[in-house]
Amino acid sequence: MRKTMMRGAWLGLMVIVVGLCVLPGAAQKPATSSGMPVFQLDPAWPTLPNNWVVGIVSAVTVDKRDHVWILHRPRSVAAELKGRAAPPVLELDADGTFVNAWGGPSTALGAGDESGYDWPTTEHGITIDSKDVVWIGGSGVGDDMLLNFTLQGKFLREFGKARQGTGNADTVNVNRPADIFIDAKTNEAYVADGYGNRRIVVFDAGSGMFKRMWGAFGNPPDSDPPAGAGPPGGGGRGAQAAPPLDTEGDGAKYFGNPVHAVKISNDNLVYVADRSNRRIQVFTPAGKYVTQVFINRAGPSAGSVAGLAFSPDAQQQFLYAADYGNSHVAVLDRKSLKVLYQFGTRSAKPGDFQGPHHIAVDSKGNLYVAEVAPGNRAQKFLFKGMSPAPPSNALTAEQLAR
Numbered sequence: 001m002r003k004t005m006m007r008g009a010w011l012g013l014m015v016i017v018v019g020l021c022v023l024p025g026a027a028q029k030p031a032t033s034s035g036m037p038v039f040q041l042d043p044a045w046p047t048l049p050n051n052w053v054v055g056i057v058s059a060v061t062v063d064k065r066d067h068v069w070i071l072h073r074p075r076s077v078a079a080e081l082k083g084r085a086a087p088p089v090l091e092l093d094a095d096g097t098f099v100n101a102w103g104g105p106s107t108a109l110g111a112g113d114e115s116g117y118d119w120p121t122t123e124h125g126i127t128i129d130s131k132d133v134v135w136i137g138g139s140g141v142g143d144d145m146l147l148n149f150t151l152q153g154k155f156l157r158e159f160g161k162a163r164q165g166t167g168n169a170d171t172v173n174v175n176r177p178a179d180i181f182i183d184a185k186t187n188e189a190y191v192a193d194g195y196g197n198r199r200i201v202v203f204d205a206g207s208g209m210f211k212r213m214w215g216a217f218g219n220p221p222d223s224d225p226p227a228g229a230g231p232p233g234g235g236g237r238g239a240q241a242a243p244p245l246d247t248e249g250d251g252a253k254y255f256g257n258p259v260h261a262v263k264i265s266n267d268n269l270v271y272v273a274d275r276s277n278r279r280i281q282v283f284t285p286a287g288k289y290v291t292q293v294f295i296n297r298a299g300p301s302a303g304s305v306a307g308l309a310f311s312p313d314a315q316q317q318f319l320y321a322a323d324y325g326n327s328h329v330a331v332l333d334r335k336s337l338k339v340l341y342q343f344g345t346r347s348a349k350p351g352d353f354q355g356p357h358h359i360a361v362d363s364k365g366n367l368y369v370a371e372v373a374p375g376n377r378a379q380k381f382l383f384k385g386m387s388p389a390p391p392s393n394a395l396t397a398e399q400l401a402r
Contacts, residue, residue: 036389125139304323326346
């Protein structure tokens with residue numbers, strides 16, 4: 001493992017917004033009198049030591065101290081820059097100052113002792129639970145496990161085993177998991193599983209014991225591939241081609257590939273990003289289907305729901321969705337699932353997006369966006385208060401249709 005301190009400059013972070021279409025029957029409440037959140041790019045965030053560079057930035061999360069954690073793929077750094085590649089796990093304090101870095105393959109891998117573990121071939125998801133345990137998953141072929149570390153990078157345990165996943169019925173291994181959420185109330189790990197499987201699976205976060213699983217609409221996970229599924233592709237390395245566009249009705253009866261994000265709200269609802277099906281589905285913790293909403297359903301690009309995050313107020317009034325396919329971020333009223341506005345266009349300019357993938361929010365309401373290729377960066381957007389109307393950077397209908 002590599003653990004070092006260094007100095008240097010780095011990337012920015014921004015927020016984008018996506019078009020939204022709520023299914024018939026879903027409540028459509030107006031925005032509350034307090035208005036809509038407004039964000040502004042922080043161009044000085046963050047700083048990294050020793051002239052480090054990052055590759056594909058797959059995920060970002062925030063711990064209870066408001067430290068920001070970034071997961072990237074050092075093996076994706078250009079050949080001429082390999083010597084400057086940062087370790088895969090980067091920790092920054094609330095001000096964006098570098099704190100620590102670690103991660104990578106175990107030196108004891110294959111030695112048969114307890115210190116060995118299977119580092120992902122393709123780093124993908126990271127979260128920090130209430131007990132300060134770091135959870136990491138990968139989306140590469142054979143990444144059929146979840147890893148636990150201390151905040152300092154000491155290996156704790158491995159759930160599942162590399163190259164051992166057997167499909168949607170497997171109760172021991174995952175199959176290229178995309179995201180993890182730990183419910184502190186029940187000590188359960190909810191896994192968006194993922195690029196190989198198409199399900200939400202729940203384990204005991206301490207023992208790894210299987211608890212339950214479900215597919216789209218709360219049905220048993222479907223083991224059959226989606227009709228018309230194509231070759232691997234996209235920023236997640238191995239996502240199947242999007243199913244044919246359908247713009248009416250309930251949509252596909254199964255989760256698409258990948259099942260990309262999972263989050264649980266304070267009022268105990270489970271939100272799932274069904275990326276290639278362009279929708280968010282909402283469930284009870286037991287897996288009972290509640291409702292769904294489509295994001296940019298008729299938009300020009302698929303993969304429109306990749307990352308999810310809630311605003312930090314107790315009611316979690318707002319839901320944020322990263323639109324990977326169209327390079328926006330959508331701001332939704334969480335209760336009604338009504339889109340309020342969207343922002344961000346496809347470009348390399350700071351404050352725009354190229355492959356927004358996972359997102360996170362800190363206790364002050366600031367928004368962080370991780371971008372896979374070709375963006376290869378993370379950006380921070382400062383929460384600047386509330387506006388009674390969409391802010392000046394909100395996208396128009398014409399911009400959303402491009």
